[in-house]
Amino acid sequence: MCLLTEEENVTTLALPARDRAQLTCARVRVDRGGRTVLHDVETRVSPGSRWGVVGENGRGKSTLLHVLAGLLTPDEGTVHRVGALALAEQEMPAEDERTVGGFIDEYLADARTALRDLDAAAEALAAERPGAEQAYADALEAAQALDAWDADRRVDVALDGLGAVSDRTRPLATLSVGHRYRIRLACLLGAEHDFLLLDEPTNHLGLAGLEYLTARLRAHGGGVVVVSHDRALLADVATTILDLDPTRDGRPGVYGGGYAGYREGREAELVRWEEEYEQQQTEHVRLQQALSEAQNRLSTGWRPPKGTGRHQRATRAGALVRSVHRRQDDLDRHQVTAPVPPRRFSMPGLPARPGVVLLRAEEVTAGGRLHHSTSLSVTSGDRLAVTGPNGAGKSTLLSVLAGKLVPDTGRVHRAREVRLHLLGQESPRATHRRARDLYEAHTAHLVTAGVLEEGEVVGLGSLGLLTSRDAGKPVAELSMGQQRRLDLALALAARPHVLLLDEPTNHLSIALVDELTEALHSTDAAVVMATHDRQMRRDINGWPHLALAPRRQCKQGRTCPART
CATH class of the missing domain: 3.40.50.300 (P-loop containing nucleotide triphosphate hydrolases)
Structure with a gap:
């Protein structure tokens, strides 16, 4: 999916912004089905930066890509885009009547249009029509920005590198999901977008394709946001990791230093979280014990020893009541921020049949x-x-x-x-x-x-x-x-x-x-x-x-x- 996201200068072509490209979001929140899927998400993707988005299944990783691409409006927060971007989702259409060539033509539509505009402008210039010089200059600038003459070659190189079918007469319906996915990925890599948003891009790739994709993403001059569970891809490509799993303050974690920095930082965060939780639990237990003791004194302190005056009994009762209330208030104010433990997979015992x-x-x-x-x-x-x-x-x-x-x-x-x-x-x-x-x-x-x-x-x-x-x-x-x-x-x-x-x-x-x-x-x-x-x-x-x-x-x- 290719998207025009040039907010500063709307044009009929999705021209790359190159060094001016920006893709940022701030305080993004998305609610779905009565549940907050994303909360207080912030990103700043610039040319040359490569963000990896991680988190357990269902944490909103794909939703975030839709927000960044402009396909989903967040319930709160802002998204700012300058430049052209492309989104590769996990799923592919089950039925498709296009051929491989027709599919490629759609992804390279801007390059095709730019070359047609340039040819038309050249004809107008040769005919010395009014305004032809400016029209030709504009068309040439657009074609150069898209490197339109080289677009098909770039896609062909990507098709070969990813191990995809390159026969442009082949109907897509005759290809497996994996082959169709690789063709789409090749189109995105060859289209020279400022930003690539990729959702689990390695799922249908062989080893050669994985190595090719890794090299292309590392060399991409624009920004990359990749949702992936592929640990090797994250280690080899990502410069920054956005972790959507729960944290102590409820905000997503952002870690520099690539995947290694994320693993180290996340582990340190969890250790601090667990220590804080243990300290809070200990304090909570102490306050509960103090409240229980005060309540016991209150229940046994209504009848002081014989000879005690009525005024003294009333004074002591009031003090005990205030003590109970004070400790109850302390307990109520002391909120325990319990860490959400990750779900742990438990493999059931699988049987053996020795000697068979x-x-x-x-x-x-x-x-x-x-x-x-x-x-x-x-x-x-x-x-x-x-x-x-x-x-x-x-x-x-x-x-x-x-x-x-x-x-x-x-x-x-x-x-x-x-x-x-x-x-x-x-x-x-x-x-x-x-x-x-x-x-x-x-x-x-x-x-x-x-x-x-x-x-x-x-x-x-x-x-x-x-x-x-x-x-x-x-x-x-x-x-x-x-x-x-x-x-x-x-x-x-x-x-x-x-x-x-x-x-x-x-x-x-x-x-x-x-x-x-x-x-x-x-x-x-x-x-x-x-x-x-x-x-x-x-x-x-x-x-x-x-x-x-x-x-x-x-x-x-x-x-x-x-x-x-």
């Missing part, structure tokens, strides 16, 4: 994607990382192993009564059923089908993946990250012996990915994982690797027989 080959594949090929005969076997506790570039057949292999796809050649053997679950790359189509109801229906089916015993059922709340509030929402109202958390909960509900994971970190928060990684290292289940997440690949570098290769292409573009 749980899953074995013998010389399988499938689906026109898994071209090379592939074999593997796993037992309880095994770990296997499936690697290879896009198109090598990683997802296809996992689908074959899960029984969702029949192999063209070879066979797959699964142990009797083995429990096996595949967590796919994308969430199923969202329904209007509540997340909690969907989960409970799923576990009930597992019990009815004899997959689980009643005592093996894990409650949704015990997994620490969704809050009670989010579990009560229709799935269609959850963010993509929250839907992904539900997918993970459904996968673990079956208590599988074998867990097949296809890009499991997509849309998940940084904290949850760290916790999931730790759990995968220690579970008794067998784990087979395909991932392009660079930090995850570093974390599982010690696992055995199964490297898949794409089918070779001949120089003339025809598919060549695969080498063995």
Whole structure:
């Protein structure tokens, strides 16, 4: 999505402002559904600065991008924009009748218009029409500002770097979501905008594409605001981190020093917060004890020893009453700012079957994607990382192993009564059923089908993946990250012996990915994982690797027989 945001000089073309570009917001608040999604957010994005936006799922990261892009008016606060910006959202349209070329033309419309205007102005100049010299000068300035002559080449370079389809006659509807996403990203990178607003840009990229995107963002002369859970991208690109998770004062945290500065600063902030909370709790307990003691004296002090005069009894009673009231006031004034503890993921115990080959594949090929005969076997506790570039057949292999796809050649053997679950790359189509109801229906089916015993059922709340509030929402109202958390909960509900994971970190928060990684290292289940997440690949570098290769292409573009 490209947006004209030149507030100082409105024009028909979204001309870049270069050094004059500004993108700022101050005291931004956004309310949705009776809940404050964003509160007191401030940013100052300038040319050359690269902001990373982090926070748990549902904290308003995508909402902030919409505010910055002008697609959403905040309930409070101001946004100031000078320059042209482009927004890449997480989702892509399910149906699209355009071709790749038509899609590119729309993103390069300003460059196309600038060149047409320049040609028209040149004709007018040659015909010596009145005002032609100024019109030509204006058209030339616009074309130079957009570097319009080089726009298509820049997009072609980006298409190649991201591993996207470059055939401009190809209908978009024939391409996967990942390919369409890469084409859009290539258009944004090639359009020379002052500001790039990117929402989870690494979700559909292979390793080569990730490296290319990282290099392009680092070299971008304008400003970048990237919402991402990709820890490697944040470490390599971000100069400033905006953290939307709760803080002591309720305001978002801003950390300089890049991702390392954020991790260090956030940890120090949490330590200070916890220490302050402990001190407040201690003081609160002391005041409660003082109030209780005063109330006890009041209840036993109405009848002083015999011989005490009526005036003295009344005086003592009044003093005790005032003491109780004073301590009650002290307690009321002493507000405890309790830190909101982050949700902690709790992996349920997954069963082991020692001495049994749980899953074995013998010389399988499938689906026109898994071209090379592939074999593997796993037992309880095994770990296997499936690697290879896009198109090598990683997802296809996992689908074959899960029984969702029949192999063209070879066979797959699964142990009797083995429990096996595949967590796919994308969430199923969202329904209007509540997340909690969907989960409970799923576990009930597992019990009815004899997959689980009643005592093996894990409650949704015990997994620490969704809050009670989010579990009560229709799935269609959850963010993509929250839907992904539900997918993970459904996968673990079956208590599988074998867990097949296809890009499991997509849309998940940084904290949850760290916790999931730790759990995968220690579970008794067998784990087979395909991932392009660079930090995850570093974390599982010690696992055995199964490297898949794409089918070779001949120089003339025809598919060549695969080498063995």
